[in-house]
Amino acid sequence: MLEACIIGAGPCGLAVSVELKRRGISHVVIEKACIVSTIYRFPTQMVFNSTPERLEIGGIPFYTERAKPTRMEALTYYRTVVDRLRLPLRQYEEVLSVERLDKDGAFCLVSRTRSGRMRKTEARTVIVATGYFDHPNLLGVPGEDLPHVSHYYRDAHPYYGQRVVVIGGTNSAAEAAIDLHRIGASVTLVHRGSAMSDKIKPWVKPDIQSLIDKRAIDVYFQSRVTEITPDDVSVDTADGPLKIPCDHVLALTGYHPDTSFLERMGVEIERETGIPMHDESTFETNVPGLFVAGVVVSGYDANRIFIENGRLQAPLIAEAIAARQQARVG
Incomplete structure (x- = not known):
């Protein structure tokens, strides 16, 4: 005992x-x-x-x-x-x-x-x-369990030359988007908020904001993913529904x-x-x-x-x- x-x-x-x-x-x-x-x-x-x-x-x-x-x-x-x-x-x-x-x-x-x-x-x-x-916070949308969807991000290298949709607006999503862009991935960021989180690390915030301002990555704020298929992601944006072609999805939602x-x-x-x-x-x-x-x-x-x-x-x-x-x- x-x-x-x-x-x-x-x-x-x-x-x-x-x-x-x-x-x-x-x-x-x-x-x-x-x-x-x-x-x-x-x-x-x-x-x-x-x-x-x-x-x-x-x-x-x-x-x-x-x-x-x-x-x-x-x-x-x-x-x-x-x-x-x-x-x-x-x-x-x-x-x-x-x-x-x-x-x-x-x-x-x-x-x-x-x-x-x-x-x-x-x-x-x-x-x-x-x-x-x-225990990741699931999106609760069709296709979330597909093999090209992950709730964890480890390293950018596997995504070289790939189209990647990153879902989220906190530190994890920001760091992943920066890394992916730097190694040659095509990055689209989807976030339900109107801007990136204020809690992002101070040395990360300028880098992600610079990518957004320069339109080096595609960003959809006030947007919500509604479905994931093997070839694209359906998103309800502020301007209406949209399909984003992609090869990988990183759902970094906490x-x-x-x-x-x-x-x-x-x-x-x-x-x-x-x-x-x-x-x-x-x-x-x-x-x-x-x-x-x-x-x-x-x-x-x-x-x-x-x-x-x-x-x-x-x-x-x-x-x-x-x-x-x-x-x-x-």
Whole structure:
């Protein structure tokens, strides 16, 4: 019987593991992919909007070549944290269910390894730090499931000489449009808003605005995609319906947490916001012994919690678990 089990090895899940390890609390981190898999799936040339010290966990310095860390530097950093602190980690193992045990009010987690083997883990407390990147905000239009449509952007090279429709108006869409134009793709940007988001990184905003002003890319604001076919995209524009020929579609419309996973465990979810019911001083949910950490706490507004402030939840969660352990053992 472990004292705690953390579901998810993103930066916030690892931050909780660090704090539990410091307090000598037995635990394990179970991750269905690789560690910090969200960062791994970011565009290969991505640069963070934060300085390195705001991403640090465990008091381990984050050294970078420039003022802003890159995706590759972040991957190296979090691997270093796991290695140096010897965090108890099980990768490529997906948690399928979390059930309450009769004895002591603890939990039994059923998981499946990459080889298909089923595994049970018992823990007195569970911390859900699953993030949101696995669940894109779907357009809900015919053709969205076609093979040339993706909700993720990694690298521009495969799109050289291709016609690409980018859907969205936030940072992800802006960076993808810039990269694609630079490597020789024909880019069309479709966004339902009247302009690009104000939250775009300050060093990205001038570049995307320059492309728009020079008409180096085609842009349709106040427009909505209604259908995707193998050869084109149907769009309702401010000037009427339009078909845009294309070879690839990047629907970069954001992501959301899997609240259904929490609901199956008995966590109450605020319908309008998607925020799980929790104590803001400990991050324990309405289910005793079940905690939430990281961006899953923010519900549908993924811009409310980042690595920078999500990591600060870890000491509060660890202190609450340590107090429970102390009360039990006397």
